[in-house]
Amino acid sequence: MLPLIPIATHLLFTGALGGAAYGGLRAGEKHQLGKKTSQALRKAEKGYQALVRRHVDPWFGTRLRAQQLEEFSGETSAQEAEVNRKLGLSLLNVGVGALGAYVYPPLLLLNAAGLLYLAGPVIYGSLRTLVYEKRLQYRLFAFISVLANFLGGFYVIGSLMLTVVFIAFKVSARSEAYSRKALMGAFALHTPDTVWLRVDGVEVETPFSQLRIGDVLVLNAGQTVPVDGRVVSGMATLDQHRLTGESQPVEKSAGDTVLASTLVLSGKLHVRVEQTGDATAAAQMAEILNNTSTHHLSCAARSEQLADRLTLPVLAASGLALVSVGVGGAVAILNSGFGSTMFFAGPLSMLSYLNLASHQGILVKDGRALETLHAVDTVIFDKTGTLTLELPELAMIHCAQGWQEDEVLALAACAEHRQTHPIARAIQAAARQREVAYEVPEEADYALGFGLRVTHPLGLVRVGSARFMAEESIVIPAEIEREQARCAEQGCSLVMVALDGTLVGALELQAQLRPETPALIEQLHARGLKLAILSGDHVGPTRYLAERLGIDDYFAEVLPEGKAAQIQALQQAGRVVCFVGDGINDAIALQQADVSVSMRGATTLATDSAQVVLTSGSLHQLEQLFELAQEFKHNLDNTLMFSYVPGSLLIGGVFLLHFGMGAALVLYSAGLTGAIGNALYPLRRLQTDHPAAH
Numbered sequence: 206m207l208p209l210i211p212i213a214t215h216l217l218f219t220g221a222l223g224g225a226a227y228g229g230l231r232a233g234e235k236h237q238l239g240k241k242t243s244q245a246l247r248k249a250e251k252g253y254q255a256l257v258r259r260h261v262d263p264w265f266g267t268r269l270r271a272q273q274l275e276e277f278s279g280e281t282s283a284q285e286a287e288v289n290r291k292l293g294l295s296l297l298n299v300g301v302g303a304l305g306a307y308v309y310p311p312l313l314l315l316n317a318a319g320l321l322y323l324a325g326p327v328i329y330g331s332l333r334t335l336v337y338e339k340r341l342q343y344r345l346f347a348f349i350s351v352l353a354n355f356l357g358g359f360y361v362i363g364s365l366m367l368t369v370v371f372i373a374f375k376v377s378a379r380s381e382a383y384s385r386k387a388l389m390g391a392f393a394l395h396t397p398d399t400v401w402l403r404v405d406g407v408e409v410e411t412p413f414s415q416l417r418i419g420d421v422l423v424l425n426a427g428q429t430v431p432v433d434g435r436v437v438s439g440m441a442t443l444d445q446h447r448l449t450g451e452s453q454p455v456e457k458s459a460g461d462t463v464l465a466s467t468l469v470l471s472g473k474l475h476v477r478v479e480q481t482g483d484a485t486a487a488a489q490m491a492e493i494l495n496n497t498s499t500h501h502l503s504c505a506a507r508s509e510q511l512a513d514r515l516t517l518p519v520l521a522a523s524g525l526a527l528v529s530v531g532v533g534g535a536v537a538i539l540n541s542g543f544g545s546t547m548f549f550a551g552p553l554s555m556l557s558y559l560n561l562a563s564h565q566g567i568l569v570k571d572g573r574a575l576e577t578l579h580a581v582d583t584v585i586f587d588k589t590g591t592l593t594l595e596l597p598e599l600a601m602i603h604c605a606q607g608w609q610e611d612e613v614l615a616l617a618a619c620a621e622h623r624q625t626h627p628i629a630r631a632i633q634a635a636a637r638q639r640e641v642a643y644e645v646p647e648e649a650d651y652a653l654g655f656g657l658r659v660t661h662p663l664g665l666v667r668v669g670s671a672r673f674m675a676e677e678s679i680v681i682p683a684e685i686e687r688e689q690a691r692c693a694e695q696g697c698s699l700v701m702v703a704l705d706g707t708l709v710g711a712l713e714l715q716a717q718l719r720p721e722t723p724a725l726i727e728q729l730h731a732r733g734l735k736l737a738i739l740s741g742d743h744v745g746p747t748r749y750l751a752e753r754l755g756i757d758d759y760f761a762e763v764l765p766e767g768k769a770a771q772i773q774a775l776q777q778a779g780r781v782v783c784f785v786g787d788g789i790n791d792a793i794a795l796q797q798a799d800v801s802v803s804m805r806g807a808t809t810l811a812t813d814s815a816q817v818v819l820t821s822g823s824l825h826q827l828e829q830l831f832e833l834a835q836e837f838k839h840n841l842d843n844t845l846m847f848s849y850v851p852g853s854l855l856i857g858g859v860f861l862l863h864f865g866m867g868a869a870l871v872l873y874s875a876g877l878t879g880a881i882g883n884a885l886y887p888l889r890r891l892q893t894d895h896p897a898a899h
Contacts, residue, residue, distance in 0.1 A: 250290070257289045285375075291323050292371040295364070298323065302364040313360060320355055323367060324348040343512035343544040344370075346520075369549075376552040397431060403475055416481055424474045430467045433480035436460060440676075441472030444626060445741075454626050456670060470626050471657065508551020511845065512544040519544065519852075526859050534859040537869035541855045546848035546873075550880035554844045557887040558837040566821040567830050574800045574816035576841075578834030580781045581800055584729055584827075585772065587786035588740035588747060589716070591804075591824070592754070596627050598717040599635035600697065604710045605682050613710030615643040617702045620659045620668040622646055628700060631714055656701075664705035671701060679703045685711050696746030716750060721825040726754050728828045735780075739768050741790060768794035785827065787811050802827065836887075844883045851876030 298319035305312035331345030347370055355363040400416060401408050401423040408423050413431065416422070421437060424430060430443070442454040445467045454470050457463060463476055519541060527535035555572040562569050569575050586592050602610040618636040621629035622645055636643060646659035646666075656669015656677075667677055671689055674681055681689070681701065685708065692699045692713060700712040729736055737758040740747045747761035760771050772782050772794055784791075784798035788811060795801035795814040803815035805822040812818050819826040851872040858864035858872075 253293065254286055254289060257293075288371065288374045292368070292375055294319065295323055295368040295371050299361065299364040299368055302360040306360045316360060316364065317355060320351065320363065320367060323371075324351060340513065341517045341520075343509070343516045343548055346516050346544065347548070373549050373552060376549075376556055400431065416478060418478055418481070420478045422476045422478055424463075424469050424476055426469050426471045426473070428469050430463050430465055430469065430476070431481075432476070432478045433463070433465050434476040434478045435462050437475045437477050439472065439474040441474045442470045442626075444468040444470050454628065456672060508547045508554075508841070508845065511551075512547040515547075516544050522856055530859055530863060533865045534863065537859055537864055537866050538856055541852040541869065541873065546852075546877050546880050547845055550844050550847070550877070550884045551841065553881060554841050554884035554887075555837070557885055558833055558840070561887050561890060562830070562833050565826065565829050565833070566819065567826050567833070568818040568820055569816065569830075570818065571816040575834050575837050577781065577800050578783065578831060579838045581734070581783045581831075583735045583737065583775060583780045584783045584785065585737045585739045585775075585794075585798070586756075587768075587784075587788065587791050587794075588738050588742055588750060590787040591719075591785055592722050592738065592750065593716040593718055596634070596717060597631045597698065597714040599631060599712060600715040601713040602710060603685060603688050603699075603713065605685060606707060606709055608709040610710075611639060611641045613702050614639065614712070615641050616661065616663075616666050616704060616709065617668050617700065617712055618643040619646050619661055620657055620666050620702075622659075624657075628698065628714060632700070632712060635712075661704070667701075667703040669701060671699070674701050674703060674708065677703070677706075679706055679708055681708055688713070693745060694749075696743070696749030716746060718754075719824055721823055723754060725824050725827060726756065729831075730755070732831060739763060739771060739784070739794065741765075741768075765790045765793045769797040772797045785824075786815075802830070840883065840887060844880050847876045847880035847883060 298316060301312050301319060302316040305316050327344055328348050331342040331348070334340050334342055335345065348367075351363050351366045351370070397413055399410050400413050402411050402416075403409075403421040403423055416432070422432060422434065424441070426441070436457055436459050438459055440456070440458045443457055443463065444454050445464065457472075457474060463474070465480075519538060523535045523538040526538050552572075555575060558575060559569050559572055562575075589595055599614075602613055604610060604613055614632070614636055617632050618641065621632045622643075624630075635641075644661055646661065656667060656673030659666050659668075667674070667679065671681060679701075685699075685701070688711065689699050696716070698714040700714065701708060702710050702712065726736065735758070736756045737760065738747055738751050738756055739760045741763055742761060744761040747759045750756075751759040760768075763771060768791065772784060775782050776797075776799065782798045783800040783802060784794050785802045786792075786795055787803055787806070791803075791811055792814040795803065795811060800817070801815040802817045802819065803811040804819045804824070805812075817830060819830075855864060855869055855872045858868055
């Protein structure tokens with residue numbers, strides 16, 4: 206080993222000269238130099254990460270998966286950026302070690318510093334795990350081996366070993382490309398600068414910052430509710446799907462509660478303020494979401510867990526060989542490859558199936574979800590937007606007073622002409638599908654919240670709920686009342702249509718199933734999975750849909766934090782839960798579930814929160830996902846066998862046949878080659894089915 210004291214003296218002298226030159230600068234010059242250096246480093250870091258994404262990441266997966274990750278995960282995660290940085294530095298350190306060993310020996314101290322900088326945090330973390338959790342990690346063993354090579358004078362080999370370790374970390378990072386977008390922003394309250402308050406019967410404009418508990422807030426159509434409160438007077442229709450997932454607008458009148466971040470569609474309300482700012486339900490959901498956003502990040506991959514468990518037995522076997530067989534046998538066992546084969550081949554097997562999934566239209570952002578899926582025994586679906594489409598469909602038209610179906614539909618379409626909520630769009634879609642022509646309303650009155658009035662050539666048309674008709678003193682015929690009772694039981698909606706004070710009919714709207722939903726439910730039941738619906742919608746529609754599809758259980762009228770609590774209760778009862786959702790209100794539940802799935806077309810928050818995104822926007826890929834997870838488990842078992850069998854043969858051979866390093870290298874190479882070959886085998890399907898995929 207080269208004498209390090211002269212080298213250290215040389216470097217210290219050089220450093221002292223540089224320090225003296227820096228010390229001679231004035232304070233302002235130092236500040237400017239520091240600022241420019243910081244800006245240059247940030248610019249270099251940004252450019253380097255972009256370079257890695259463009260030219261290096263495709264080597265760790267197919268182009269299609271890289272494109273999907275770019276679309277649904279956005280920028281490189283902080284964890285992966287750190288791996289990219291250290292991988293680049295480790296490659297640079299190989300060059301420094303080579304130059305130090307063969308050209309300029311003082312560089313060896315820089316090489317040593319590089320090794321300590323790169324390996325130090327991992328060694329420190331592994332030692333903390335050992336001390337506080339009494340658990341030995343394989344990565345500690347690997348990094349100690351790197352440092353041992355350096356101390357033994359094998360500078361380049363030690364640096365190369367470190368690079369290989371970071372390549373393995375990079376493979377794992379590509380298997381865990383979790384989105385890191387700001388999840389809390391979706392629930393953030395967008396408060397107005399000013400609001401209108403009712404003070405002594407007069408509406409007064411007031412800065413929002415001066416709003417106090419007990420004030421009476423005036424809310425009109427088109428406004429977003431900025432507080433939690435209770436209606437003291439007025440009537441209005443509110444869109445609450447952002448918080449509750451309800452597909453249909455809800456009617457609010459005196460005594461009802463309203464929540465921040467909901468939208469007033471029509472009508473006018475006077476609301477007494479009960480909660481503002483961070484105390485509102487929406488703000489509390491944002492905080493819950495922030496606290497659960499790292500729910501999955503502490504779970505190590507199965508291959509790494511197995512490598513950790515085998516590290517101590519291998520060390521014990523090596524120690525036993527040292528006293529019974531000799532140094533050669535002890536070193537041979539240390540090179541048996543139990544841990545390293547799993548450490549490298551396990552993530553490769555996972556990455557192969559992640560790429561295979563991408564070519565079937567399934568982006569698995571977190572590979573650990575693929576490992577967990579084979580243990581899932583319960584699949585829970587959000588209702589609206591997942592099992593059903595947000596837009597309901599017209600199921601039936603009930604006529605009264607001798608009117609015809611198309612005539613009733615034409616009156617309703619006229620009234621809903623300029624409306625954009627789901628019920629209005631469903632009525633307009635039905636009119637287009639039936640090719641029913643209707644008049645464009647000359648005048649509309651949206652004064653009441655439960656319906657609307659429009660001027661039609663035939664007279665005044667009223668469209669809305671039964672409650673709205675009662676407010677308008679319109680009598681509902683007995684046959685329509687019977688249909689109303691049946692619809693309430695089955696979870697359908699009945700929209701009443703009246704002309705000049707007489708009810709002429711009613712439109713029955715029901716949830717529109719995704720076309721692939723019935724077949725998927727049958728396939729999942731065939732796998733022996735328990736299925737449930739978890740919805741913010743009312744009990745009637747949720748129960749009716751569960752019965753209609755043959756789903757085992759349902760949970761209705763559940764707010765976002767309640768969805769996560771319901772999943773947690775199932776987990777505490779021993780269930781392994783996969784949750785499928787698509788809305789902002791599903792984000793907390795997606796974070797809580799063991800496996801979380803969303804779809805293309807879902808809200809950005811849902812696809813950010815989910816571990817798996819079905820990129821075709823169709824639920825039929827869920828069955829393919831379970832099939833791939835089963836195949837992956839089988840492949841991983843075979844991959845790990847290539848570590849068990851050669852390693853076991855070597856340890857037995859050391860004690861019984863006095864195997865040495867030669868046999869160790871042969872068996873280790875055979876096991877590693879077989880493991881990597883088996884891990885990469887699924888990619889042959891891509892080469893066959895998609896020859897241009899790479």
